Amino acid sequence: MRIEARIFGVIGLFLLVVAPTYWLMSHEIIGTVVLLLGLAFAGMLTVYLVIQARKMDLRAEDRKDAEIIEGVGELGFFPPKSLWPFWCALVVTIIALGPVFGWWLCLLGAAVGIWAVSGWCYEYYKGDYQH
Structure with a gap:
């Protein structure tokens, strides 16, 4: 879950930079609102995944010393x-x-x-x- 949280965190940071830049360059309200809603969505997912990652044991994807065979499922x-x-x-x-x-x-x-x-x-x- 930590990798997924990082992915959505990076998306949130990207949207945090892009939304004000978009507003300053275009002064268009709807596009800015959509980018801010995307930021809120990425933020909610990041917070949820971080909370869930704390409750779970580390998966093979989250450990640096894991072998490939440990991540194999059915x-x-x-x-x-x-x-x-x-x-x-x-x-x-x-x-x-x-x-x-x-x-x-x-x-x-x-x-x-x-x-x-x-x-x-x-x-x-x-x-x-x-x-």
Whole structure:
């Protein structure tokens, strides 16, 4: 968490320098307000991450003497093959073409989309890769 706090701290310092410079050069209110809101956001994140870093034990990323193998976690499960992403991409295409060719395509895409997303979610409940 300490590295993340440093990153947002550097972003906050950058915005602290840029906001008054922007105001002095442009005298534009909205851009200055946006930069100041970005500064506030970075400051809030920095304070939160510093507080959380004090509560946690040091992670491998935060220690200088850590080995690379200490930072390795579970990689997760990756499916060997699946056609469901293709069907979901086709559904997104159909829905995107709906406003162009007719709103009925959006309804058709939504109906096929329910089937495609359900198939993708439940693909490991049956067949060769059943859990």
